[in-house]
Amino acid sequence: MTLIALFTWSCERDDICAEATPTTPRLIIRFYDINNPEDFKDVRQLEIDGLDDDGNPFDMENPILVRTDTDSINLPLRFQAENEITTTRFRLTKDADFEDDIDDDGNDDLTTASNDDIITIRYTPEFVYVSRACGYKSIFNLDIDDPVTRDPDDIDIWTTSFEIINFTIENENAAQINIFH
Amino acid sequence: MQHRLTFFINVLVVMLFSLASQAQTGDTEKQTDTLVFKEKYGLRLGGDFGKIARSFIDEDYTGFEINGDYRLTKKLYIAGELGTEERRIASDFIDVTTNGSYFKAGIDYNTYTNWLDMQNMVYTGFRVGVSTFSQTQNQFTIYDINQYWGESFTDLTPREFKGLTAIWTELIIGLKAELFTNLYAGLNIQIKAMISQDQPVRFENLYVPGFNRTFDSGRFGLGFGYTISYLIPIYKKDKKVAVKKEDN
Numbered sequence: 001m002t003l004i005a006l007f008t009w010s011c012e013r014d015d016i017c018a019e020a021t022p023t024t025p026r027l028i029i030r031f032y033d034i035n036n037p038e039d040f041k042d043v044r045q046l047e048i049d050g051l052d053d054d055g056n057p058f059d060m061e062n063p064i065l066v067r068t069d070t071d072s073i074n075l076p077l078r079f080q081a082e083n084e085i086t087t088t089r090f091r092l093t094k095d096a097d098f099e100d101d102i103d104d105d106g107n108d109d110l111t112t113a114s115n116d117d118i119i120t121i122r123y124t125p126e127f128v129y130v131s132r133a134c135g136y137k138s139i140f141n142l143d144i145d146d147p148v149t150r151d152p153d154d155i156d157i158w159t160t161s162f163e164i165i166n167f168t169i170e171n172e173n174a175a176q177i178n179i180f181h
Numbered sequence: 182m183q184h185r186l187t188f189f190i191n192v193l194v195v196m197l198f199s200l201a202s203q204a205q206t207g208d209t210e211k212q213t214d215t216l217v218f219k220e221k222y223g224l225r226l227g228g229d230f231g232k233i234a235r236s237f238i239d240e241d242y243t244g245f246e247i248n249g250d251y252r253l254t255k256k257l258y259i260a261g262e263l264g265t266e267e268r269r270i271a272s273d274f275i276d277v278t279t280n281g282s283y284f285k286a287g288i289d290y291n292t293y294t295n296w297l298d299m300q301n302m303v304y305t306g307f308r309v310g311v312s313t314f315s316q317t318q319n320q321f322t323i324y325d326i327n328q329y330w331g332e333s334f335t336d337l338t339p340r341e342f343k344g345l346t347a348i349w350t351e352l353i354i355g356l357k358a359e360l361f362t363n364l365y366a367g368l369n370i371q372i373k374a375m376i377s378q379d380q381p382v383r384f385e386n387l388y389v390p391g392f393n394r395t396f397d398s399g400r401f402g403l404g405f406g407y408t409i410s411y412l413i414p415i416y417k418k419d420k421k422v423a424v425k426k427e428d429n
Contacts, residue, residue, distance in 0.1 A: 014397045017274070017324060024325035050329060064329055076327035080334055127323060127336075131397055132387050134324045135274030138334070 017134035022171045024137045026074040027121060030175040034160045037180060040071040047096035048073060051089040051118065067096045074172065079125035079138050089120045094158050094181075117159045118151040123169070139170040148177055219417040221300060222252045225357075225365065227410020229264070234407075241269040244390075248408055250289055252300075260306060261286040262406075266390035275321045275387075281314020283391025285351065299359060300412065302367075306353035310373070312391045315343045316381055342381035347389045349375045355406065363412040373402035 017023070033041035048065040049057035057063070065073060078088045093099075094115045101109035122143035127136045142148075148162050163178040232244035246264030253259060265282040287308035295301055322335040355369025373392055380386060388394050393404045 015272075024323060024327065026327055058330065062329075076325075076329045078330050078332065079323070080332065082336075127383075129383050129385065130324065132270075132275065132385070132395075133272070133397075135272070136321050136323050138323050138325065 014131075015133050017131070021130060021134050022137070023130060023134055025139065025169050025172045026076050027140070027169055027177065028172060028175040029073050029075065029177045029179055031071045031073075032178050032180050034180040041181065042069045042071045043092075043094055043181065044069055045095050045097045045114075046070055046073070047093040048075070049091045049093075050076070050078075051091055055089070055118075057091065064090070072175070075121070077121065077123065077125075077140055077169070079140070082125055082127050082138075085122060085124055085143065087120050087122050089118060092117050092119060092159065115156060115158045117154060117157055119159070120146075120149045120151075122146050122149075128170075139168065142167040142169065142176070217419050219419065220255075221363075221412065221414040221417055223413050223415040225250050225252075225410045225412045227365070227367075227408050229262075229406055230409050231405065231407030232264070232266075241271070243267040246406075248406075248410065250410075256291045258289040258291070258302075258304075258306075259286075260289045260308075262308075262391075264391060268388045268390075269319075270387050270394075271319075273322065274324050276319040277387055278317045278319060279314055279386070279388040279390065280317070281312055281345075281390040283310055283312035283314075283389075285310040285391060287351070287353075289353070293356075300365075301359055302355075302357040304353070304355055304357070306351075306355070308351040308353060308371070310349050310351060310391050312347045312389050314345050314347070314390050315341055316345060316384070316386060316388075317341045318384060340384075342384065345379040345381065345386065347375065347378035347386070347392060349373050349378075349389075349392050349402070351404075357408070357410070363414070365408075365410045365412065367406070367408040367410065369406040369408070371404040371406065373404060375400040375402065 031041055031043050033039045045067045046065060046069070047063055047067050049063045052058045064075065075090055079086055095112070096114050098112040098114045101112045103109040123140040124143070125138045125140055127138055130137050142164060144167065147164050147167065150157060150159060158181050159179050161180045163180070164176065165178060166174070166176045169176050226247070226249045229246040229248065232246050236243045244264065244266040246262055248260070248262040250258040250260035262285045267278065267280045269278040285308040287306055289302070289304045289306035291302045291304045293301060293303035318340040320335060320337045322333055325333065351371045351373045353369050353371050355367055357365045357367035360366050375392065378386055378389060386395055393402050395402060
């Protein structure tokens with residue numbers, strides 16, 4: 001009877017994809033201090049948007065990250081085919097609150113400004129079987145040559161350099177890319 | 182939830198049957214002398230009506246099984262099942278159809294002392310089962326809880342994994358009761374342990390014909406059988422019953 005009870009229990013458990021099960025991961029980026037490369041450094045009032053194919057924010061109302069001081073971000077990557085080179089673009093806006101600054105006359109305060117850096121992540125999705133309840137997840141293999149690039153036209157950059165820690169994004173346990181600023 | 186309900190009905194029915202069959206014992210005591218009865222030995226053949234019924238009710242299931250046992254000694258039977266099953270398992274993220282056939286062979290040991298010339302059984306048994314089957318992945322959708330991009334990816338290309346085999350063992354507990362002359366109805370529970378199975382590349386067997394569904398937690402499985410069978414008597418053997426007379 002105990003054995004049978006155990007079976008019923010496992011039946012329930014098997015059919016629901018548990019939250020703790022690692023499924024499709026997001027890309028994890030951590031921010032370091034360019035002057036002290038061993039130390040994390042918060043980005044002041046960071047706002048993140050995903051950009052669509054035309055370079056416009058994908059969802060103006062709901063950015064990926066809303067104005068926060070942080071040294072760690074999680075970015076959802078797009079995928080529409082397995083084993084095909086795919087790119088996702090993100091706009092990282094530092095000092096995002098300065099966009100709304102006004103001077104004494106009610107005009108945009110030109111002494112303060114936000115700073116947009118647009119980065120492009122290049123990778124190849126790979127589908128991996130998880131379990132009967134979760135089905136398949138996608139993991140991502142960063143492109144060897146151009147895993148992450150900054151918009152070349154941008155003259156006012158704040159993301160000074162990138163470091164790839166891990167070319168395979170298969171879980172959300174540790175950062176795959178470090179950004180120095 | 183529905184599975185759970187059918188499960189409890191199964192257990193309940195099995196328990197009720199075993200209660201009913203035990204009610205027979207205890208009447209034969211107060212006599213002496215020896216009586217001789219003819220006991221039938223033969224081949225009992227039948228089918229699983231549970232699988233047939235489910236084939237009509239459940240659109241994701243088609244199954245058929247014939248089973249038989251042959252009485253070797255007073256308590257020992259060799260027994261086996263031969264069947265075919267097709268089962269589709271579909272969730273939001275995965276949709277797969279398993280199709281194949283199986284054969285199980287083993288022994289049943291009757292633990293029930295029959296009254297006179299009856300051949301009812303409350304038995305435990307052991308089986309070795311083998312199955313050859315294929316799994317067709319009809320489609321799958323990548324599981325992604327991050328819905329910022331509002332897109333999901335569904336792969337609609339069917340993939341068939343052919344020529345898979347599995348071998349397992351079973352412990353059976355069941356009963357067979359004679360409803361009419363030579364016609365038996367039976368119920369059993371099978372507790373299964375997988376010995377080995379071919380797993381498809383980048384996938385796994387969610388269902389194995391004859392074994393039933395697999396579990397993430399390990400190699401164990403569970404099955405139920407509802408049988409109707411007919412005894413073809415081949416020969417009769419004398420059964421001596423020591424009976425006691427009422428002592429006055």
